[in-house]
Amino acid sequence: MLELDQVSKRFGEVTALDRVSFRVRPGTMTGFVGANGAGKTTTMRIVLGVTGADSGEVRWEGAPLDLAVRQGFGYMPEERGLYPKMPLRDQLVFLARLHGVDDAEARRRAEELLEALGLGERAGDKLDALSLGNQQRVQVAAALVHDPVLLVLDEPFSGLDPLAVDAMAGILRERAAAGVPVLFSSHQLELVERLCDEVVIVDSGRVVAAGDAQGLRRAHARARYRLTVEPDAGWLRGVPGLDVLDVDGPRALVELPTLTDADPGVLRAQEQELLRRALEAGTVREFTPVVPTLAELFREVVR
């Protein structure tokens, strides 16, 4: 497991990271989200040792990181760092060799990865002869070629078409399923929601929410319900304290004034009161809690 413990970093007057703490567990895909400049790249660079932290600690399996441990990590940096004029196979072999993999094994892995990424036939082509999406696949191959114990990827999905997104997602999922903790940053919240077990949300260098994606969506949002009350749900607009997000004939989407992780007694009382009013107003066909999307959670915690 990777652990960040109170990691802080300043660049002159700018506080890039302010006591950032979170964990990336074995076998999980963790999505790292935050607005531009929130501190994602800086965090990843500190994990990989590209940048040093001012204070705090990063640990792997409970021990502070050193060069040997970092050698075992796989990193896809934001500034894609491969050689445009070098054939794909040669780049991957070279990178694996840098990580201490012997030549025969490096060749075997390079071929296997290129095959798995649908680039087997392009192994002898130069990187700059490939489309952007295919270059991105090679970038991820470069992060994987030494069979890393941890994967850290900065925006691996940016610029990919839907098919390439699926291919990339499949590769990352497979690594996670093999027990590798996977941390990746993305601005595509629907994608993060679809792929991740855990999410970490940063805002201005601080972690504002972290943990199980489903649980966070529930805990950080206001209690929301889909209501269908025949013949018409317009009366909901007159209920004090109720936020009516949408009404369409008998159907409505409403929010109680309470967070879903508030005192369960308070929440239940508000729910019952709403239901009582609905039963008075007509025939209740539907009264269902609605879990907000990750994008909605993001807007709620990043203000």
Ligand SMILES: Nc1ncnc2c1ncn2[C@@H]1O[C@H](COP(=O)(O)OP(=O)(O)OP(=O)(O)O)[C@@H](O)[C@H]1O
């Ligand atoms: N080398 C540097 N020198 C000065 N300031 C820096 C440097 N690197 C990052 N910063 C600043 O630190 C803050 C965090 O930047 P960082 O690149 O980590 O954000 P990010 O979340 O990755 O953003 P994006 O989504 O735009 O990639 C920003 O205010 C940025 O301007």
